[in-house]
Amino acid sequence: MRYFDLPELSSDLLQKLGVKDLRKIPINPAIDAKPFNCLSNVNSYIELYGGSVQFGWIFSCLGHIAVKMTAHAVVKSPDSSLMCITPNEYRAELLKFAPDDSVEKLVHGGFLPTKIKGLIDNEPLNKYIDIEKELDKLRLNSKGVVPQIEIQRLKDKGAELYPAILSLAKRHTGRNNQCYCGSGKKRKKCCN
Numbered sequence: 580m581r582y583f584d585l586p587e588l589s590s591d592l593l594q595k596l597g598v599k600d601l602r603k604i605p606i607n608p609a610i611d612a613k614p615f616n617c618l619s620n621v622n623s624y625i626e627l628y629g630g631s632v633q634f635g636w637i638f639s640c641l642g643h644i645a646v647k648m649t650a651h652a653v654v655k656s657p658d659s660s661l662m663c664i665t666p667n668e669y670r671a672e673l674l675k676f677a678p679d680d681s682v683e684k685l686v687h688g689g690f691l692p693t694k695i696k697g698l699i700d701n702e703p704l705n706k707y708i709d710i711e712k713e714l715d716k717l718r719l720n721s722k723g724v725v726p727q728i729e730i731q732r733l734k735d736k737g738a739e740l741y742p743a744i745l746s747l748a749k750r751h752t753g754r755n756n757q758c759y760c761g762s763g764k765k766r767k768k769c770c771n
């Protein structure tokens with residue numbers, strides 16, 4: 580199971596996530612821009628071409644049971660239009676982006692945080708989310724270099740919960756929904 584891009588974010592879901600303003604913005608990777616380096620990509624871009632940094636969030640879904648919001652930086656042109664210039668493996672078209680200036684305060688040593696929200700109240704899921712939160716905190720506080728032993732400890736804890744998470748995701752994915760595994764296919768043409 581891996582995180583995947585949802586084709587649409589329903590207004591109900593956006594409300595749960597506390598998102599009021601969702602834009603669909605073009606992705607035009609800049610030459611020399613690197614994946615996962617959005618802030619430094621944007622800073623290099625505006626040095627050359629002008630504009631400013633717009634912080635916000637992008638979204639990915641885990642098995643229709645949790646949504647991860649990843650802080651992201653894009654270019655704000657002088658005419659206020661937004662453009663993502665960071666290459667992205669699995670989002671080819673428009674990027675669903677929620678502008679949020681308060682993200683700037685959360686940037687730590689050049690690293691951007693994530694937030695994760697369970698869509699169902701379930702004990703193993705809540706524990707799983709706590710592990711993800713702990714991992715993200717470690718990543719931010721150690722400038723991305725988390726000691727391997729810490730990563731392994733958290734991965735082991737996550738692995739114990741995984742069977743329960745998987746069966747929860749199965750229960751919450753209809754046959755015509757995107758498969759919980761993250762393949763991008765409909766479930767009926769993928770896992771059963």
Ligand SMILES: [Zn+2]
Pocket residue numbers: 758759760761762766769770
């Ligand atoms: Zn599948």
